[in-house]
Amino acid sequence: MKRESIHAATPGWLMGLREAIPLLGGYIPVSISFGLVATQAGFSSVETLVISILIYAGASQFLFVGMAASGAPLWLTVAMTLLINVRHVVYAPNLAPWLPPSRWWPWLMHGLTDQVFALAHSRLPQLPESRRVGWFFGAAMLAWLSWIAGSLLGAVAGEWLTSRWPLLGEVMPFALPALFLVLIVPRFTSRRWAAALSVSVAAALVCTLVGLTNVGIPLAAACGALCFYMIRLPETAGTNKGTADKGTTQEGRSS
Amino acid sequence: MSLELWIGMLVAAVGTYLIRLLPLLWMQKRLARSEADGPVDALPKWLVILGPMMIAAVLGVSLVPRTPDAAGWLATVIGLGVTLAIWRRTRSLGWPVVGGVLTFGVVVIVARMVG
Structure with a gap:
């Protein structure tokens, strides 16, 4: 009870900030790598910083600097950058039912990355409406600022950092699969959902292993959805929005 | 960066932002319309299913x-x-x-x- 009342007194933005901390394990090493790659490709620290502030989409930033450095046509560089990010179109509609009216949402959509979506999709339904804008602001802002700070660090001292602590860059990113596992496990509410989600995980893993990381996310999700529609196993919850949410209400609370 | 590349970067940034924003505006309109029409579940069923599948896919990608x-x-x-x-x-x-x-x-x- 005591813990619950402390939890209820915490401002929404602080809860979001705290719950997004695991994302840093993935964001900081990758953004340091981006800063390093960008400067090696001939971009200045300021240019690297501006790219991270404005585009703010990991894989497409790597592609942008890589293609620009190799002298690819500009229209193709921009088109490929946008094509990688097309998967984001399904994120906001999935969150929309849990977004209370606020003039802040259009601005906050800049922070809707894969990871922030995964976190918000699990947490927003569990929060009271009054705290959702604050929660999203805190979580998205921490993720964005860590990405910017990591990019700058990578651009200025990336080479030194990776040579001094090589293991850190290997261990920290495990925070991402650990976090996503915790977010997805409560959704294994029936054999039908379990089968479909497992297919999605396995398909994405295979896509990544064969080098199709970016197309792997929408492709694997489509495989999982197809599996969901094709198989007819007992379903206890999940397809009904309300039922699915009840199943996760007490789960995924921040420590 | 050349001026041309700066413009290209800005187009990529605005495009990425619109990819995130426009679907939200579309769904908010759809939700508002459905509220006016009555208690109809405005979120398409395929979208309800695709959300968790995307999270599972992000998990799969990050496992390597x-x-x-x-x-x-x-x-x-x-x-x-x-x-x-x-x-x-x-x-x-x-x-x-x-x-x-x-x-x-x-x-x-x-x-x-x-x-």
């Missing part, structure tokens, strides 16, 4: 370790096991991630020392 050797894969499997075990006990977000990362690190170091 930075160094995909035997030590990396072993650490991934054990790290996920520990993450799951802590989640079952605590039902929280933070502790399972902390436990998983620490386990992953310890297993990688030990496996590299042994191997």
Whole structure:
């Protein structure tokens, strides 16, 4: 009870900030790598910083600097950058039912990355409406600022950092699969959902292993959805929005 | 960066932002319309299913370790096991991630020392 009342007194933005901390394990090493790659490709620290502030989409930033450095046509560089990010179109509609009216949402959509979506999709339904804008602001802002700070660090001292602590860059990113596992496990509410989600995980893993990381996310999700529609196993919850949410209400609370 | 590249970068940035924003505006309109029409579930069923599938796909993509050797894969499997075990006990977000990362690190170091 005591813990619950402390939890209820915490401002929404602080809860979001705290719950997004695991994302840093993935964001900081990758953004340091981006800063390093960008400067090696001939971009200045300021240019690297501006790219991270404005585009703010990991894989497409790597592609942008890589293609620009190799002298690819500009229209193709921009088109490929946008094509990688097309998967984001399904994120906001999935969150929309849990977004209370606020003039802040259009601005906050800049922070809707894969990871922030995964976190918000699990947490927003569990929060009271009054705290959702604050929660999203805190979580998205921490993720964005860590990405910017990591990019700058990578651009200025990336080479030194990776040579001094090589293991850190290997261990920290495990925070991402650990976090996503915790977010997805409560959704294994029936054999039908379990089968479909497992297919999605396995398909994405295979896509990544064969080098199709970016197309792997929408492709694997489509495989999982197809599996969901094709198989007819007992379903206890999940397809009904309300039922699915009840199943996760007490789960995924921040420590 | 040349002026041309700056413009290209800005187009990519605005395009990425619109990819995130426009679907929200579309769905908010759809939700407002459905509220006016009556209690109809405005979120298409395929979208309800696709949301968790996208999270599962992001999990699948992130499973591949930075160094995909035997030590990396072993650490991934054990790290996920520990993450799951802590989640079952605590039902929280933070502790399972902390436990998983620490386990992953310890297993990688030990496996590299042994191997």
